[in-house]
Amino acid sequence: MVQIYKAPKGKKQGAVGATKLTLSIDELEHGGLGVCRSHQPVVFVEGGLPGEQLDVRISEKKSRYWQGIAVKVLSPSAQRIAPFCPHSRECGGCQNQHISQVDLLAHKQNAVGQLLQRQTGITSLNWQSPILGPAQGYRRKARLAIDAQKKAEVKVGFRAKGSDQVVSISQCPILTEPLQAVLPPLLHLIKQLRGTKQLGHISVLDADNQLQLCLRITRALPAEDIARLRQFAEDNTLRLLLETAPNRFELVCGDNQDACYSPVPELSLSVGPNDFIQVNQSVNQAMVNQALAWLAAVPGERVLDLFCGVGNFSLPLARAGASVIGVEGVEAMVKRASDNASANGMQVDFRCLDLSDFDALSRLPTEVDRVLLDPARAGAQALMPILHKLKPKGILYVSCNPATFARDAAMLVEKGWQIDKIGLMDMFPQTAHTELMAHLSRPQ
Incomplete structure (x- = not known):
């Protein structure tokens, strides 16, 4: 790639x-x-x-x-076309604002098809309509970088293209409307603080139940800065957290209720400040619904959900009647997933296993009916022989990297599996990211 x-x-x-x-x-x-x-x-x-x-x-x-x-x-x-963002030439966030969302997806689909043909030999794919949402105002979580080396010229924004330099921004049209509204006064406030050099980065989240602001700090902030931040949070109805050490948080303003989101309307999942969450709400909900439809698990079937996170797919599958085993390598997220199941009145078997470790892979269940996996960009190469031996009725692969998906799929195709259907998901419009979903089965 x-x-x-x-x-x-x-x-x-x-x-x-x-x-x-x-x-x-x-x-x-x-x-x-x-x-x-x-x-x-x-x-x-x-x-x-x-x-x-x-x-x-x-x-x-x-x-x-x-x-x-x-x-x-x-x-x-x-x-x-003309880019819609005034920062598009410098900011590294959106690489492809010079072409429309629909046209770019068509080119990406063609490129993925060529990639799969080279890797698997498949010349004809059953392409489904892509999942796409709004081209702007879709991003509910973002991380802002800070460059405070020069006190008179504090920069708050995103990394520049091909560089680690920070580009100061005045607006970001891809953020959700609540985040767009709070961004200008937040940027102004940060530049007025005395302890800007103690700030590592700023995370903002537009959750279903709150707007959340989390500041990573390297040293304690002056008391007057804390007071100004607290007042800002109160004025803008924000939950404000300070990350004082990796995954150690101090609540400055707001209640103790975690941020929540809904993968499907009937469920509510809580997430910690550093937990992974799909940033595009509408595309995520459509993705989960499509996964349920394509996997087609019937009540009582055993479904293995690999790289399950906090339960984005596991809980909707369980709600539909499947007996779900969710596997995740981060212990804190496994606990969060278990808590989410309990809070929604469900029983899901969540397990903590490092899916890149050979010994851990040997402890995976040996009898399952269907498999869903949503790995990181590195893919799941080591899992392919194991999934083949499990002989599930179907494998649903959600990928954020077509190159590693093509590599992994080729291993299954070589053993007789076929790609029944495939479709792109525009989780990050105007960017270099290409996400896809594919269902594979093996003729009986």
């Missing part, structure tokens, strides 16, 4: 960054990078669209490919 280039800290690009070429873009890869195949080695270009001719600055040279950034569009594509 092609990785988005990030310049090493303090290292100048030198001659590589000075290399400029005029290139024509043939297609997009699954992360939205333009691909020029007429140049050897192939060049992947950030900001390029198929059919365009561009002036490109080369940012990285590898033996098999080069990477570049479009600096001037000489002949624009009909699909090129």
Whole structure:
């Protein structure tokens, strides 16, 4: 998989960054990078669209490919649009605001299809309609970076493209409306604090039951800063937490009730400040409903939910009548998942196992009817032989990295499994992220 280039800290690009070429873009890869195949080695270009001719600055040279950034569009594509965010040229958050959500998804689907063909040999896929939500105002959780090296020029925002430098922002249109409303006064407040150098980062969350603000601090803040933060939280009806050490939190304002969200309307799951949560509420709910439909577990069937987190899929499956075994490698999240099951009046067998450890994999259940897995970007290569031996009726694979999904799926296809259906999920519109869901079965 092609990785988005990030310049090493303090290292100048030198001659590589000075290399400029005029290139024509043939297609997009699954992360939205333009691909020029007429140049050897192939060049992947950030900001390029198929059919365009561009002036490109080369940012990285590898033996098999080069990477570049479009600096001037000489002949624009009909699909090129104006970015809606004023920070899009500098901010590294949204890489693909120069093309519409629907057009980008079509290119991504084509790229994923080509990738799977190369890896598995499958030439025809049963593509389902993609899951997509609003292109703006969708992100309910975000982390803001802080650069307070210069007291007179405190920067609060997101990391720049290809860099760890902080880009100051004045707005962020992809945040939910409540977060957009609180962002400007929050940015103003942070820059007025005396102890800005003691702030590591800021997390904001628009949960179902509260707006939550969590500040990571490296040293105790001055008392006057705490007072100003508390007053700000009260004025804006925020729950305010300070993370004083990794996963150690101090409540400054608000009650002790954790943030909650609903994977389906009938359930409410609590999450801690550092727990993983899908940031796109509408897409997550559609994803969970689609997973239930595609997996098609009937009441009483044993379903193994791997990388289960706090129960995003496990609890909806259990509510539908399945007997669920949820497996997660983080002990705190396993406890959170168990608490969520109890709070919703359910019994789910949650277990803590490191799914990257061979000995732990040997302790997985040996008799299950269906399997759902939602691994991190590294995928689940070590699990594929085990899933094959389990012989479930179906495997539902939710992936946030098409490259590792293609690698893992190829191992199953080689053993006789087939991809029944597949579809993209636009969890992060305008970005390089491509998420998909696929159902695999083995003919009896």
